[in-house]
Amino acid sequence: MIIPALDIYNNNCVRLFKGKYSKPKIFCNNPMKVFLFFLNKKVKRLHLIDLNGAIKKNCNLLIICNFSKIYNYYKISKIQIGGGIRTYKKFKYFSYFFYKLIISTLIFKKVFFLHYFFRKIIYSIDIKNNFIYSKGWKKKECKLKEIKKKRLTKEIICTDINNDGTMKGLNINRFFIFRKIKVKLIISGGFKKYKKCKINNVIGFISGISIYKKKVSLKHAL
Template structure:
């Protein structure tokens, strides 16, 4: 089994929270982010997916101290997104030791910049869509671009991964949108990570058997006790 599992921490003021369909007012606070990072590592995680929610809305990173602590006290590889919109901030995270930088809002506005950055830094593209259209700035704004069209912009580029989120399912425990994920993967030809709505361990086999899907982000399903991550990591350990 080859599916990569990315446990998620959505950061708000140093704490792990989950939103419902991207609504900042719906944040459920679960606890200190550092403690969850340590827990994920103990369970067998190799990667950690972090979204700096404060940064996504502010347009600049907001939780650097917390991220530095996680990097210092665990051996996890971290991919991070939220408010990263220029080379200075990409370099800041890379110099801190972050393994993969997720560019979201800027990818919609300036995909040539993203492709250029991907040649020098470990870059992933975050494609977050609501009803097929890409949303930006912490999902607060909707663009006129469709997710599939954006995915096609990165064909043949050095982008390491595409992380695609169906916002209408995010935090809703309603199941991953397989067709949406598959469409982005087939159009881009890039390693694609599914996100938004993962509901239970039963989905892992379905995702693993899909040739287009390489990874999955698991957030609320863990925090709400819908999946035993230790068992999942053991099952998918390479």
């Protein structure tokens, strides 16, 4: 399954190159238009990220709140949302409206309320040079192999930061560590074309630029 990505930065629909915020590629200055496009296409799942929220404040909060109201009406696609969801108030609100909540920074913090929402959470394991990064891919946390020590969510997103936004094709070797871990894996970073994956527990591929540039069909997302 292909999962389209809708990343919002400064109220625009963008894609980053290798996680670098300095030169975001703007694909549309109307994120609502893109959001409605995917809903009207009836994609099975949508990956929604507030990039501003991931590194500092949720300046796109109004847009996302409007998304939640529309989604509550449609209820067609399953939407996984992330980027700056770090308070109980936000967890409570977003868990009501959206299918899954994506967290990365909070994986490495002791947060008392996380267990209340654990079934709604997807861990995002963002990797670069065999290390896991958080805070919008800016803070190095630990070696990738140490993730085995964590209590993991049933589904995990794993992004190859060095390959993200390049359209060079997925580097499947980066994700082999998850073959023997009992999780459902969604992988991201460099997606170019849809093909069978060598890792049996992979359930989806997140795609951004390949979709926006019409290099890959949405038929595998429906």
